[in-house]
Amino acid sequence: MDCPRCKGSMITEVFEDMKDDTGHICFYGYRCLICGEILDPVIMANRENRPHMQARNRKLMASSRA
Numbered sequence: 824m825d826c827p828r829c830k831g832s833m834i835t836e837v838f839e840d841m842k843d844d845t846g847h848i849c850f851y852g853y854r855c856l857i858c859g860e861i862l863d864p865v866i867m868a869n870r871e872n873r874p875h876m877q878a879r880n881r882k883l884m885a886s887s888r889a
């Protein structure tokens with residue numbers, strides 16, 4: 824795994840988060856040894872999903888008002 828920023832080597836690391844209703848969740852991600860960039864599958868998935876959902880909601884609200 825190469826860092827998208829600096830192309831340095833990244834290591835697998837366990838991260839902990841409190842986002843979920845279930846409480847404590849752990850997941851694996853990557854951390855760059857050179858610049859400290861962090862990549863994790865949860866954040867990447869959220870970044871991809873949320874904008875689409877917001878855009879859809881906005882369109883629905885706009886069309887129901889008009």
Ligand SMILES: [Zn+2]
Pocket residue numbers: 826827828829830831855856857858859860
């Ligand atoms: Zn890096």
